[in-house]
Amino acid sequence: MPGRAVLVCAVLVVAILAVAVVTMTTGDYPLSVGQVVQTLLGEGRSGARFIVLELRLPRLLAALLVGMALALSGAILQSISHNVLGSPDIIGFTQGSATGALIVIIALGGGMIETAVGGLIGGMATAVAVYLLAFKRGVQGLRMVLIGVGVSAMLLAVNSYLITRANLQDAVSAQAWLVGGLNGRGWDHVVPLAFAVALLLPVLVHQGRRLSMLEMGDDSAKALGVPTEFSRMMLFAVSVTLCSIATAAAGPITFLALIAPQVARRLTRVPGPNLVASALMGALLLLAGDLAIQRAFPAAQLPVGIATGVLGGLYLSWLLASEWRKGRG
Numbered sequence: 001m002p003g004r005a006v007l008v009c010a011v012l013v014v015a016i017l018a019v020a021v022v023t024m025t026t027g028d029y030p031l032s033v034g035q036v037v038q039t040l041l042g043e044g045r046s047g048a049r050f051i052v053l054e055l056r057l058p059r060l061l062a063a064l065l066v067g068m069a070l071a072l073s074g075a076i077l078q079s080i081s082h083n084v085l086g087s088p089d090i091i092g093f094t095q096g097s098a099t100g101a102l103i104v105i106i107a108l109g110g111g112m113i114e115t116a117v118g119g120l121i122g123g124m125a126t127a128v129a130v131y132l133l134a135f136k137r138g139v140q141g142l143r144m145v146l147i148g149v150g151v152s153a154m155l156l157a158v159n160s161y162l163i164t165r166a167n168l169q170d171a172v173s174a175q176a177w178l179v180g181g182l183n184g185r186g187w188d189h190v191v192p193l194a195f196a197v198a199l200l201l202p203v204l205v206h207q208g209r210r211l212s213m214l215e216m217g218d219d220s221a222k223a224l225g226v227p228t229e230f231s232r233m234m235l236f237a238v239s240v241t242l243c244s245i246a247t248a249a250a251g252p253i254t255f256l257a258l259i260a261p262q263v264a265r266r267l268t269r270v271p272g273p274n275l276v277a278s279a280l281m282g283a284l285l286l287l288a289g290d291l292a293i294q295r296a297f298p299a300a301q302l303p304v305g306i307a308t309g310v311l312g313g314l315y316l317s318w319l320l321a322s323e324w325r326k327g328r329g
Contacts, residue, residue: 255312
């Protein structure tokens with residue numbers, strides 16, 4: 001890795017640790033760093049153990065894992081599609097996960113675990129549909145993005161229809177899940193998420209070098225011995241699974257997968273997917289956003305999806321305006 005990329009990653013790690021310390025020590029029940037360390041070592045008081053081990057630590061780990069998963073998913077899709085809009089939010093995978101979850105909530109009356117499974121199935125089914133619709137002697141990036149935008153619009157209409165057909169209680173539950181957030185996340189969310197990420201990371205590491213070669217174009221990648229269509233399909237599957245498990249765990253947290261890889265690439269100034277920097281950036285953005293919205297609105301307990309939606313919308317507007325000016329020039 002180039003020296004600048006290593007430095008950026010080191011700074012991101014330090015920033016994540018700093019935000020994590022603030023998250024674990026501040027709040028309605030302040031704790032010192034020493035108390036948190038003692039509790040993590042099994043020597044804390046019962047009240048501190050409940051605060052640290054049952055409330056703050058699972059939420060912290062969920063934010064780190066979800067942020068990493070979404071950022072990696074976005075980095076892979078943007079690299080495969082050669083398009084800055086190649087994000088699960090834009091292509092429709094997030095809306096597909098939402099559709100699956102809404103069907104479970106409204107039609108089947110499922111609980112939290114069933115909703116997560118429905119979101120996972122919905123995201124994967126949407127990804128398969130987009131891939132097949134975009135496949136024509138291979139998958140061309142721009143075609144996949146355009147088809148994904150259309151599928152996302154249709155699924156958004158389906159989701160709105162499902163909510164209008166629900167009773168009041170189910171509609172409230174569905175809308176709360178659709179915002180996306182980390183409120184109430186516990187070990188039952190963290191453990192499956194960590195297990196899934198641990199299984200997918202070795203596959204991504206193995207395919208990571210091929211991803212960099214695919215960015216050079218299919219002809220160059222084939223000349224270097226890369227099975228382009230198989231590698232693209234494998235990377236696409238990893239990206240979709242990462243997005244789906246993150247959405248299943250925390251709801252559709254919008255725009256993080258779009259923003260994190262691009263910010264990481266601008267900071268490192270290194271061509272290629274920048275997977276490590278993207279993962280760290282995604283974890284930092286979600287962890288910092290969740291901390292900020294907790295401290296800014298302590299009584300309301302607003303979900304972090306509101307913060308990412310506002311910031312992501314502003315970033316998307318700037319990105320589209322910037323790309324339009326470049327094309328015009």
